[in-house]
Every structure is written in structure tokens, then in C-alpha cells.
Amino acid sequence: MRIVIAPQALKGSLTAPEAARAIARGLERVLPSAELDLVPIADGGEGTVEALVSATGGQLVRQTVTGPLGEPVEATFGLLGNGQTAVIEMAACAGLPLVPPERRDPRLTTTYGVGELIRAALDYGCRHLIIGIGGSATNDGGAGMAQALGVRLLDAQGEDLPYGGAALARLARIVPDGLDPRLRESRIEVACDVTNPLCGPLGASAVYGPQKGATPEMVPLLDAALEHYAEIIQRDLGRSVRDLPGAGAAGGLGAGLLAFLGATLRPGAALVLEAVGLAERLRGASLLITAEGQIDRQTAYGKSVGAVASLARSRGVPVLALAGSLGEEYQVVYPLGVEAIMTLLPAPISLQQAMAQAATLLTEASERAARLLALGRRLSPLEGFTF
Numbered sequence: 001m002r003i004v005i006a007p008q009a010l011k012g013s014l015t016a017p018e019a020a021r022a023i024a025r026g027l028e029r030v031l032p033s034a035e036l037d038l039v040p041i042a043d044g045g046e047g048t049v050e051a052l053v054s055a056t057g058g059q060l061v062r063q064t065v066t067g068p069l070g071e072p073v074e075a076t077f078g079l080l081g082n083g084q085t086a087v088i089e090m091a092a093c094a095g096l097p098l099v100p101p102e103r104r105d106p107r108l109t110t111t112y113g114v115g116e117l118i119r120a121a122l123d124y125g126c127r128h129l130i131i132g133i134g135g136s137a138t139n140d141g142g143a144g145m146a147q148a149l150g151v152r153l154l155d156a157q158g159e160d161l162p163y164g165g166a167a168l169a170r171l172a173r174i175v176p177d178g179l180d181p182r183l184r185e186s187r188i189e190v191a192c193d194v195t196n197p198l199c200g201p202l203g204a205s206a207v208y209g210p211q212k213g214a215t216p217e218m219v220p221l222l223d224a225a226l227e228h229y230a231e232i233i234q235r236d237l238g239r240s241v242r243d244l245p246g247a248g249a250a251g252g253l254g255a256g257l258l259a260f261l262g263a264t265l266r267p268g269a270a271l272v273l274e275a276v277g278l279a280e281r282l283r284g285a286s287l288l289i290t291a292e293g294q295i296d297r298q299t300a301y302g303k304s305v306g307a308v309a310s311l312a313r314s315r316g317v318p319v320l321a322l323a324g325s326l327g328e329e330y331q332v333v334y335p336l337g338v339e340a341i342m343t344l345l346p347a348p349i350s351l352q353q354a355m356a357q358a359a360t361l362l363t364e365a366s367e368r369a370a371r372l373l374a375l376g377r378r379l380s381p382l383e384g385f386t387f
Contacts, residue, residue, distance in 0.1 A: 044191025044268020104213025115148025142256015296327025
């Protein structure tokens with residue numbers, strides 16, 4: 001019997017690789033001869049680098065880069081096992097947790113470090129880059145990233161713009177001649193699950209600016225700066241990014257990646273499953289086991305468990321889902337391909353206890369699932385049972 005184990009992280013408790021190992025321990029207690037393939041997954045957000053590196057036998061690379069406040073930070077990106085693909089989380093160098101609440105000001109924060117991580121990945125020989133763009137502290141439209149990769153953003157006096165979203169209001173000219181030439185032979189894919197445009201009431205500044213420290217007075221100024229930025233991009237680069245779905249992601253980094261790098265924006269979960277080769281790893285599998293902290297109606301909308309179940313169903317592989325808890329309309333996952341759900345908690349305990357004991361609870365739940373599976377195999381020869 002071959003079982004694919006493909007959980008996502010249980011946020012606040014276990015990373016996806018830790019969850020996969022916990023599930024494997026439970027299965028091994030009952031099915032010691034089963035072949036287990038551990039494929040931790042993610043949805044393109046936090047934990048994507050670790051999940052992909054673990055699933056593909058890759059490695060983590062540490063780099064000192066420019067943080068969102070212009071100060072050096074230590075950041076990590078992943079090299080996947082194929083030696084040709086790098087995975088980057090923009091939050092590693094430009095994420096909101098890197099900025100103390102009292103210093104959050106999207107007029108000043110920068111994505112320069114994102115460009116530095118991209119350049120480092122190119123230095124390692126990677127020509128396929130996967131970039132997750134959730135959790136940003138920035139509103140600079142990816143301007144800092146572009147500058148780090150050799151693009152010059154000039155004001156009316158021919159001076160380079162400083163960091164931050166506010167400076168874009170002074171942009172007079174874009175000079176792309178210095179853009180790293182290796183990018184022309186590279187494929188850039190962006191894990192993006194939001195559809196916000198760059199500007200307007202649903203744009204980067206209005207929707208996400210306040211959580212990054214923008215006051216009501218700052219929001220229209222930042223929005224106008226991005227509007228102007230989009231106009232100059234259209235004039236100098238011939239690319240229209242203002243109203244593209246996803247252009248407003250990560251403070252407009254989506255627009256910058258599209259405009260300067262010719263990136264493709266894709267749903268995060270689908271991109272991750274392709275990167276780990278899940279479709280190929282399902283060949284010959286008897287069962288897929290996935291897991292997440294809570295299964296609810298949102299699970300069907302682009303989340304990893306829903307995406308995994310749909311892919312497994314298309315390959316004729318049954319799916320068992322393990323969940324910390326069940327939320328409203330959790331049954332939506334059944335039509336996606338989940339055959340059964342097992343919750344982790346054998347008895348009522350506090351959330352704090354559940355999170356502290358997550359690894360043990362997940363192992364015990366997978367052991368219970370394995371015992372039911374073993375029981376089903378014993379019953380299958382009996383009349384009336386077809387498994």
C-alpha cells in the first residue's frame with residue numbers, strides 16, 4: 001500500500017513538514033509495511049518556502065538583504081530539489097512583522113529586499129522563480145524591488161527616487177536599461193490569491209494600507225501615487241497594470257512583478273501543488289491523507305486541502321482529511337473529493353492545550369484512521385462490503 005501524506009501547516013502549532021511527520025508516525029504504528037510519501041504543501045503564503053523545500057529535498061539559503069525600513073535583515077529563500085527553481089516569500093524581507101507597530105508607515109517602507117532575494121536566486125543559477133506575496137508591510141508598487149534589479153526610477157531632476165510609496169508621486173521617468181539581463185531567460189510565477197486592482201476603492205492603498213499603518217489622510221495620497229506610477233509604467237514600458245486583477249496584491253508588488261519582470265500571477269495552492277509534482281506522486285497511490293487546522297466553507301475556495309482533494313479525485317485517489325476542528329459548512333469538501341474527515345480532538349480541551357499538543361493529537365488521529373483502514377481491508381472480502 002502506498003499512501004501520500006500532504007498536509008498544510010496547522011497555524012500556530014505545526015509547520016507542514018512537522019504535520020507530515022506526525023501523520024507518518026501514526027500510520028507506521030498500524031501499517032508498518034506501507035510506503036509513505038511525505039509531501040508537505042502550502043497555499044503560497046507563510047510556510048510555502050519550508051513546505052516546498054521539504055517536499056522536494058531542497059535547501060534553505062540565508063541572505064542579508066534590505067528590510068522594509070531600509071535596514072539590514074536576515075532572510076531565507078528556498079532552492080528546490082531540481083536545482084533550477086527558487087521559492088521566495090516576500091514577507092521574509094518585507095513583511096509586516098518586521099516593522100514594529102510604532103514605525104509602520106507605508107509611505108516609507110520598501111520592497112528593495114525582494115529584488116535582492118531575486119538576484120541572489122539568479123546567482124544560484126535558478127531560472128524558475130516562485131514568489132509568494134502575502135503579508136507585506138509595503139505600498140510601493142514593487143518599485144524598490146525593481147530598483148534592486150537595476151531599474152532606475154527618476155524624478156524631474158534626474159535623481160533616483162528614495163524608498164517608499166509616497167515617493168512614487170514624484171516619478172518622472174523609468175529607465176529599464178540596467179534590469180538584470182538574466183531575468184529575460186527566467187520564468188517568474190507569483191502565488192497570488194487576491195484580485196484587487198492597483199488603484200481605486202478596492203486597490204492596494206484603500207484596502208490594505210490601513211493595516212500597514214496608513215492613516216485616513218495617507219490613503220488617498222498613496223493611491224494617487226500608485227495611479228501616477230501606473231501612468232508612467234504605461235508610457236515608458238507599454239504595460240497597463242492599473243486595473244489588472246492581483247496588481248494590488250502586497251501593496252502593488254503584483255503590479256511591479258507584472259510590469260518589470262513579466263511575471264505570471266497564479267492561485268497559490270495550484271502553483272505549489274505543481275511545484276512539488278503532486279500529480280506525478282499520486283501515481284500508484286492507494287490513499288492521500290491531508291490536514292489543516294480547521295475545515296470550513298472557505299476550504300473549497302483556493303485553500304490547499306480543497307486543491308489537493310480535487311487533484312486526487314481527478315487521479316482516482318481517495319482522500320482522508322484530518323482537521324483540528326470543523327467550521328460552518330465543512331461538508332463542502334466532500335464534493336471536491338474528500339471521502340472522510342477525522343478530527344484531532346478525542347475529548348474537549350482548550351485551544352491552548354490543543355495547539356501545544358498538536359503533534360501528539362495528529363499522530364493519534366492518524367493512528368485511529370489507520371486502524372479504520374485496516375478494519376476496512378479485513379471486511380472487504382465479506383459479502384456486502386466492497387472497498
